[in-house]
Amino acid sequence: MDHVESSPPDDTEVELTPQDLHRLLAGPSDVLLLDVRDLWEYHIVHLAGAKLIPLHELPARLHELEAHRPTVVYCHHGLRSYDAACFLRDAGFPHVKSLEGGIDRWSAEIDPTLPRY
Template sequence: MRQLSPVELRDYLQQTDTPPLLLDVREPWEFQHCHIEGSRLLPMGQIPSASGELDPAAETVVICHHGVRSQQVAWFLERSGFSNVINLTGGIDAWARDVDPAMPTY
């Protein structure tokens, strides 16, 4: 699993022609409060039953509040055969601090 900082992810998203799936594994209330534009909400608790809806070959960036839940989900996805998983280190909190200071935090 690769790790990207918020700044690295921002730069990557600006440069790529084929954006990765931004998989936000927080709870719906967290996602409603703030999220990265274009991300898909799939709460951590639903990952085991819903991972079949995801493409195991697709580049997938997993996002949570601080980077802990997302790392656990990324490990799960890798063990489930996903070959291109990236964890957003520091999560949405670091994204708000380092990339989008106008983003609400909690």
């Protein structure tokens, strides 16, 4: 998914690149970072301010999320987060995106100080 640098990401797209998220976080934003990995993965590395709800717990913990708050879901490589984003959209969360490539790609392209596993 390529975007013109001045264009905001299209809300119909499910995935968001690390570069798009970096730009989003650089400005004023109320975006929720939702980590759907397991607790042991979260302890290795996570994005600052992220809320942890492991993917298998997500259906039972929907009440913890705000349906209209912009949310970016991430995992290790982007597969679980894509599933979570699609699930959340189907559950009435229209402003949810999945971080393409997960925290591993974020570490490689945006913040190489974060540990990779």
